[in-house]
Structures are given as C-alpha cells and as structure tokens.
Amino acid sequence: MRINDIFPKDIQNKMESFQANEDFRQEQRIIKGKRYLFCYFVTLVDIANTNEAIHLFSEGEEDWKELLKGQLNLSIDLSVSDIVDAIVGGRIVCFMEDGSVAFDPVGQKISRTISTPQNENAIQSPTQGFIEDYQTNLGVLRFQMKSPDLIIKSYQLGLSSKKKIALCHIEGAIDEQLLSDIVDCLSSSQSKNANNIQQLLKILGQDKFSIVPTTITTELPSEAETHLNQGKAVLFLEGFPYAIVVPALVTDIWSIKADYNIPYVFMAFVRILRVFGLTIGVVSPGLYVAFVSVNPEVLRIQLALSIAASREGVPYPALLEVLFLLIILELIVEAIVRLPKSIGPTITMVGGVILGQAIVQAKLVSNMLTIVLAATTIANFSLNGIQNMTFIRISKYGILLLSAIFGFLGLVIGMVILCIYMARIEIFGIPYFNLHPKKGGS
Helix, strand or coil: CCHHHCCCHHHHHHHHHHCCCCCEEEEEEEECCEEEEEEEECCCECHHHHHHHHHHHHHCCCCHHHHHHHHCCCEECCCHHHHHHHHHCCCEEEEECCEEEEECCCECCCCCCCCCCCCCCCCCCCCCCCCCCHHHHHHHHHHHHCCCCEEEEEEEECCCCCEEEEEEEECCCCCHHHHHHHHHHHHCCCCCCCCCHHHHHHHCCCCCCCCCCCCEEECCHHHHHHHHHCCCEEEEECCCCCEEEECCCHHHHCCCHHHHHCCHHHHHHHHHHHHHHHHHHHHHHHHHHHHHHHCHHHCCHHHHHHHHHHCCCCCCCHHHHHHHHHHHHHHHHHHHHHCCCCCHHHHHHHHHHHHHHHHHHCCCCCHHHHHHHHHHHHHHCCCCCHHHHHHHHHHHHHHHHHHHHHCHHHHHHHHHHHHHHHHHCEECCEECCCCCCCCCCC
C-alpha cells in the first residue's frame, strides 16, 4: 500500500521528506485482513513494547481501533498538520483506506530522572528539582502543591520548531489583569518561536534592553509553589529544566522559600546580610574610586595614607585600575561557570590566588583594591537568582563611572538614578518595587 493511494500529494511529499531521516520508519502490517501503514520515529518510540500492545489489541474480537482509543489515546480524522505534529511529537500515525489515526506508543526514555537541582542549592528544603521533560515538571509541581486551585493551561508556540508552554497559577490568588495580559500574549503568538528565554520575553512584551530582571527562574518546586501562592504566574517551557516566574519583584533579590525553614531570627539575619551584599555589590567599586581620586579628604588621615601607600607604583588612575581588575574577575567568573565542575575549582585557585598575587606584586593594582573587589564579587553571589546577580554586576559600572567624574556626589546621584529607574519598571502593570504582585498591593 502506498501513501499516495490514500492521501493527497502534500501528505506524500511530507512523508518523503521524513524518509531522509535515519530514524524514520514506515511499516506495512495486516491486521484482521486489512492493510495498515505505520509511520513513526524509532528514536521516540519503544517499538518492541508498542508492537506487543498492538498485537494484544488485534487478537481480540472487538475493533482494534476502539481498543486503542481507550488504551493509547487514539486520535482520528487527522489533518495534514495534525499528522506532521503527531509524528514529530513521538506518536505513531497509522494510514488506512478509511482515514488515518494517531496514538500514543510506549515512549522511549529520553529524559533524565528527577534529581537534585544542578544550579540552585536547596538548604533545609526539598532537594528534588525540575528536569527537561515538560509533563514531568507539571506533575512534580502538582504533587508539590496538592491544591485543587492550581490551574494549568497549555499553549503551543512556533512554526518551524513547536514548543509547548504551560501557564500555571492559583485560582483566586493571582491578579486577574495579570493573568489576562499573559494569556493574551501567549494566545496571540501561536506563530512565533519560543526556543529560548529571550524569545519568550519578547512574546510577553518585555523590554529586551532592560537591565532589571522582569522574570526569574527556579529549579526548585518549593520555590515555584511559594511564588504561586504569592499571586504570581509560573511558566514552563518545553525542554527547559526550570520554572519561569512572572513577575519578578525587588524582594526576590533577598527572599527565598528556604529562609522559612530556619528560625525567624536567623532568617532576618540572613536577609539583612543579603541586603548588605546588594549594597556592597553596587557601591564598593565606585566608593573606592571616589575616595581615592576625587574626595580623599573625606577619609581619616591614617586610612588615606594607607591607601596612598598601597597604590604607590600603580601607573594609571584609580578608574582604569578598577576597570582592569573588574574585567579580570568577570572573566574568571565566566570561566568557572562554563568549565566542567571538575576543573572549576582549579580555575578558582589559579585565578583567585596566583593571578591576584601576581597582579599586586607587579604593581598593576593595589592591595586595597584587591580586597574591595574580592568583597564585591563575594557580595554579588550572596543574592538570590542568576538574573539578580547579573543585574547587580551590570549596575555597578554606571555607579563607578559617575563616581570617577563627580566623586562621592556622583555615587549618590548614581544610586538615585538607579532607584528611579527601578521604580519606573512595570511588569504587566505591576511595579517592580511593589512588595506584592497584585496591582495596587503594598
């Protein structure tokens, strides 16, 4: 039986294009005296177990299609796009004289099992994390919450590469306008690709040049649960092992769910430390340049002399000194992130100790600056979320330049400008400085 005996030319052409793939299969079978043509990708189908299931169904007296419909999620009367989507989505399409059907086979295990988060530490909290499998993530979230108010809606975006996106929220907790805005963005973007976070943010209408994170990500179901209970929306993008939380608020910089698993006094202390880390990460480089280059008279005489002695022999201004060492530190951080975990500690030792000592001995930077920027780097990593860390890493450069020009006054002006900029940011009408994701919340 040939495909063009049953289907029009567009189906035939698509099947012929599939045949260029090494893992595509077309198999003819006779079931109860009728010929059937099965098409599927062998890399997505456990064909041995699927064959066994089909064989058991075909031995019965009932119509085997009716049995499949009850057991393997049978779909009938498929259009051209339905057939293509079914095959590339890991289903088996069966062609016959009276139409076509698609059913769910026994799938290949192509995703890893649920494990601990790879990029997010869980301290005194559940250690299971999201994985790349879309359905598994939704199941993990629902198992974590066990709430009848958890609503999950699914959307499919893209033309050349179709991706499923799940929108999760708690009925009655989320702001209705926030939910409506997100639904409108996803519903009106069915033809747009969403293969990465930048494309998803574009679909959600967020400014791609904003340095303030409008969304945050988490690998921990417990964190996703907390954000949902706070009235936020959580998105899952097929193939991505984390949840995307909308909107991000300023409190997300220092607040995480695991804080509630320790005594209140300890929680308050840790959060105050994170706020100090936020301040140090933004202010320290600019403060050093302001005091060394523009306003040394502000310092006590002993401290001013100590800093001047440490800079003796450094051949360029404090601004260039700070920029030089900052770039070195940024390169070290990126190298540690990109390299395998077995090599990362070695780079830390070489970059943080040997290179730092050599730079100071060569009089390229001062001892005092090494201390200041080491504290700045450590402070950056005390914050919650990679998006917030990156935001602080970028923000300090603007403060640094203003401090080099206007001194301590420039540092204050830079902080005021940064606060005003952050206060102007709105995500679906919700201010970034809002402490609660509902509009008008306080």
